[in-house]
Amino acid sequence: MPGKAILFTSGKGGVGKTTATANIAAALASFEQDLSVCVVDMDIGLRNLDIQFGLENKITHNVIDYLEDNCSLDQALVRDKHLSNLSLLPAAQTSDKDAISSEQIVRLITELKEKFDLILIDCPAGIEQGFHNSAVAADEAIIITNPEMSAVRDADRVIGILESYPRHINCWLVVNRLNPEMVKNHDTLSVEDVMDILGIKLLGVIPEDQHVVVSSSHGEPLSLKYDNQWAGQAFRNIAKRLTGEEVPLLDLYKTRFGFLNKIKTLFTGKK
């Protein structure tokens, strides 16, 4: 059976698309040895997915090299350091975004579907050709947003564009960088607000967590670390839901605002 292609998109830049793609891909590959996963960096000219996996020094060829027949698909694919069933197809750093056509992408993704069970496509920001190229062969889309006005507005725009495609693409919502404390104090939009506005099914919520930045610096996806980090757990839960498992949403309020924390807050004034 050919694999499934999942698009990670947001419209707005900087909402955590690439980080989420990397973390969810790593989690998926870590669950099952038999599940082959490929992440495709479609941000041509602004390659970044390699950094998330710590693979920036292992790249010899890229997606453009392959599409222009300068290398084989196997030469372009880079295997992950830890997970043998996870591969990265890196973006080109020098070519520009118009270097590839939609037809080429359809052919590429069809080919990747023969080789892999899951293909995760990291879409560039914006809604120009790079976006359409990334979406053209996707079976499902994960819309990543932050609980913040401009990110939600752009997400709505992207959903509208995907819905206007003649081919039906199932859209899922991931709310990234949620600060439970701010939601509690009515300082920011809640997950319910975002769901209400965008009207698509929720796949998961990732709390704001400094460990995400730290793990990016080390080039090790946080979702592979089982030391009880919030965001890592949230990424793993999303990956599990993608495989069809039913996982309840993390209770972002209970633990962090538990009794001990309340006492600490009383004494230090810090939350």
Place this chain on the structure above:
Amino acid sequence: MGFLDWLSSSANREQNLSSSESARKRLKATIFQDRVQMMTLPPEQLEEFKSELLTVIKKYFEISDEHAQCILEQDEKEVEFVANIPVKSFIGQINSNTTAETTNE
């Protein structure tokens, strides 16, 4: 946060919306506007649509083309396509002064 800051911020809170309420309200309004713009046909396409629509209606009614109006109307909640086409007579019937009003969301 000093006492005065606290006092002024809580006074503000009573008058104004919370940050999340304000964001929700503004976002809903903005997204509604965005969606309307996305749905609205460009003028030349609306004209083309109007003439196609009239061709179909003319199969069943005798109408006065020059008084036909087709517009997209919006209120706070939804967009409506409103066509107001005065009907002179039904085909096969004479002198019926009915107006056909079609509303399509």
